[in-house]
Amino acid sequence: MYMIGAMGKTAGTIVIGGGVIGLATALELQTRGQSVTLLEAKTCGAGCSTKALGTLLTPLPTRDGELSQSIRQSLNMYGDFIQTLEELSGIHTGHAIKGHIHVPVGEAQIQAYVREFALEHCWLERISRQQAADLEPQIDFSAADEIIFDPTSHQIDPVKVIDALKISCQRAGVVIQEHTPVINIQDGPVVHTQNDVLSAGTVVIAGGLHSTDLAKKLGMTFPIKPVRGQALEVAAAGPIVSRTVKFSKHLHLTPRPNNHVVIGATTEPGVWDDEPVKADIEHLLAEAKKVAPALAGAKIMRTWAGLRPKGPKGRPYIGPVEGHKNIYLSAGHYKIGFYLAPLSAQRVAQMVCS
Ligand SMILES: Cc1cc2nc3c(=O)[nH]c(=O)nc-3n(C[C@H](O)[C@H](O)[C@H](O)COP(=O)(O)OP(=O)(O)OC[C@H]3O[C@@H](n4cnc5c(N)ncnc54)[C@H](O)[C@@H]3O)c2cc1C
Numbered sequence: 001m002y003m004i005g006a007m008g009k010t011a012g013t014i015v016i017g018g019g020v021i022g023l024a025t026a027l028e029l030q031t032r033g034q035s036v037t038l039l040e041a042k043t044c045g046a047g048c049s050t051k052a053l054g055t056l057l058t059p060l061p062t063r064d065g066e067l068s069q070s071i072r073q074s075l076n077m078y079g080d081f082i083q084t085l086e087e088l089s090g091i092h093t094g095h096a097i098k099g100h101i102h103v104p105v106g107e108a109q110i111q112a113y114v115r116e117f118a119l120e121h122c123w124l125e126r127i128s129r130q131q132a133a134d135l136e137p138q139i140d141f142s143a144a145d146e147i148i149f150d151p152t153s154h155q156i157d158p159v160k161v162i163d164a165l166k167i168s169c170q171r172a173g174v175v176i177q178e179h180t181p182v183i184n185i186q187d188g189p190v191v192h193t194q195n196d197v198l199s200a201g202t203v204v205i206a207g208g209l210h211s212t213d214l215a216k217k218l219g220m221t222f223p224i225k226p227v228r229g230q231a232l233e234v235a236a237a238g239p240i241v242s243r244t245v246k247f248s249k250h251l252h253l254t255p256r257p258n259n260h261v262v263i264g265a266t267t268e269p270g271v272w273d274d275e276p277v278k279a280d281i282e283h284l285l286a287e288a289k290k291v292a293p294a295l296a297g298a299k300i301m302r303t304w305a306g307l308r309p310k311g312p313k314g315r316p317y318i319g320p321v322e323g324h325k326n327i328y329l330s331a332g333h334y335k336i337g338f339y340l341a342p343l344s345a346q347r348v349a350q351m352v353c354s
Pocket residue numbers: 016017018019020021022039040041042043044045046047048049050051052053054055056180181182183206207208209210211214228229230231264265266305306307308309330331332333334335336337338339340
């Protein structure tokens with residue numbers, strides 16, 4: 001566990017936070033020869049990460065900004081990332097590249113796709129209602145003016161990915177301490193928990209939404225705001241979807257094994273309460289039933305609300321905490337923590353190990 005030395009207890013590299021970002025970073029650092037201790041306030045995945053839908057959609061061809069490029073780069077790493085997790089943990093993560101179907105709503109969205117199709121290298125397919133029904137026979141596409149199929153999108157089961165990451169970390173040698181909130185960080189770096197003061201070679205803050213408070217203790221301002229997302233998982237009598245079908249920003253149907261479907265999600269900026277609201281869940285289910293009539297009679301298995309950690313302009317910060325040697329921050333991943341986990345982990349590990 002910890003070494004007791006002249007300076008008190010020492011832990012090689014400390015990662016704070018056991019969400020997808022902290023776990024992926026801890027695994028990458030340990031794999032590169034660091035001796036990692038991960039401190040998690042509650043249990044791994046208790047933050048936003050087990051609340052995700054698990055849809056990893058490739059950015060549209062015209063999106064060429066830095067963030068879209070990073071997402072593409074990270075998605076290109078996904079096959080290897082998942083293979084490592086599945087081999088180390090023995091857990092199947094539900095990863096598949098089955099693409100997704102999008103029914104754009106409104107003229108602006110349709111026109112946006114027209115611009116995409118004008119590009120020579122556009123990989124999206126404009127499909128007919130019949131082609132869509134052939135792919136997803138339980139979905140009613142009769143009201144759709146346009147239907148887009150992107151064959152490149154990935155899907156995962158976030159709960160399984162978190163389980164696989166936690167077990168992989170432990171098998172690789174990461175020491176995971178749950179129920180251990182970090183209450184202060186100082187130069188050194190030194191990390192304070194309720195019971196210990198730990199000196200570390202390196203500290204990585206990956207506390208999702210709460211990273212703001214930890215960064216503030218070091219004089220860094222990086223405001224991360226909550227954006228609540230509510231969703232539910234239902235069990236249907238038969239198959240509903242075999243890939244993500246997206247009707248609007250707020251209505252995605254994503255498959256899970258055994259005829260289960262995840263339906264979500266709301267986007268509610270500034271809401272700190274992570275209890276699902278019955279009326280909002282009922283609304284999501286009612287909207288889903290309109291496009292998937294076979295959901296009638298489906299049993300609700302789980303409902304939830306997660307607080308997405310939104311960094312300024314919806315972008316994460318992955319880098320050093322300025323003015324503090326060997327302290328890094330990787331947080332603010334908003335709606336794309338799973339998309340960016342492999343790349344975020346690699347970037348932090350490169351900085352730490354260089
Ligand atoms: C409804 C919904 C749908 C989503 N769908 C997707 C999706 O399809 N694809 C996608 O990529 N993303 C999706 N997201 C977003 C995704 O869940 C987040 O981007 C991701 O989980 C952020 O991971 P994280 O590790 O930064 O934060 P978290 O998962 O919140 O982890 C942070 C951890 O740090 C711990 N912590 C905080 N403070 C301390 C402290 N002081 N000491 C010790 N530990 C601490 C917390 O307990 C927590 O476990 C969705 C989110 C929601 C709510």
